[in-house]
Amino acid sequence: AQKVTQAQTEISVVEKEDVTLDCVYETRDTTYYLFWYKQPPSGELVFLIRRNSFDEQNEISGRYSWNFQKSTSSFNFTITASQVVDSAVYFCALSDQRNAGNMLTFGGGTRLMVKP
Amino acid sequence: EPEVTQTPSHQVTQMGQEVILRCVPISNHLYFYWYRQILGQKVEFLVSFYNNEISEKSEIFDDQFSVERPDGSNFTLKIRSTKLEDSAMYFCASKPYGGMVNYGYTFGSGTRLTVV
Numbered sequence: 001a002q003k004v005t006q007a008q009t010e011i012s013v014v015e016k017e018d019v020t021l022d023c024v025y026e027t028r029d030t031t032y033y034l035f036w037y038k039q040p041p042s043g044e045l046v047f048l049i050r051r052n053s054f055d056e057q058n059e060i061s062g063r064y065s066w067n068f069q070k071s072t073s074s075f076n077f078t079i080t081a082s083q084v085v086d087s088a089v090y091f092c093a094l095s096d097q098r099n100a101g102n103m104l105t106f107g108g109g110t111r112l113m114v115k116p
Numbered sequence: 117e118p119e120v121t122q123t124p125s126h127q128v129t130q131m132g133q134e135v136i137l138r139c140v141p142i143s144n145h146l147y148f149y150w151y152r153q154i155l156g157q158k159v160e161f162l163v164s165f166y167n168n169e170i171s172e173k174s175e176i177f178d179d180q181f182s183v184e185r186p187d188g189s190n191f192t193l194k195i196r197s198t199k200l201e202d203s204a205m206y207f208c209a210s211k212p213y214g215g216m217v218n219y220g221y222t223f224g225s226g227t228r229l230t231v232v
Binding site for chain 1: 147149151157158159160161164172205207211221222223224225226228
């Protein structure tokens, strides 16, 4: 069965610090997708990134970067120079081929608090 | 940019009452989903729907739940007799393609259901 683990339930940093959110996944499939979503206090799910299992290149988007390592089944997310607006719950998710509906399996989320 | 629209944003209902949560997926999307998030917990898959039938459902999606696409644009989730533990945020999602093509997986902003 597929599983996503976000071991850090809560992280608190001071503005301008760098922070890394960890995500470890389990799947028996060789083809799968990994996602990160941000959930601000308003509650909606904001899509951040999608990565397929054949693309291990790291990605950078502004202050955000993602490190995908198949050898350790991890897909970690780093925010550089954090800002108060980054305060949110961040979810990592996985979709593989084992289900007909291609649903997402979410991790438990990491609550990030960035203090001024 | 096309959106998945959910109504209402917040619904309060008495225990034992039936409730219908409504979603309008993106118009050219073919795959539809409902997810649930109990306050402070992770997002959980409920059901996926394609070609006018359920393609996958979770253990949470018991006989109290049903889904329907009544008119080609709306996608509804009905809870037949609500319980206190049904209180949660319910997210609708849709995507255009099947298989492992997970581009365009789009979430609505959610309906917060409170059962009293």
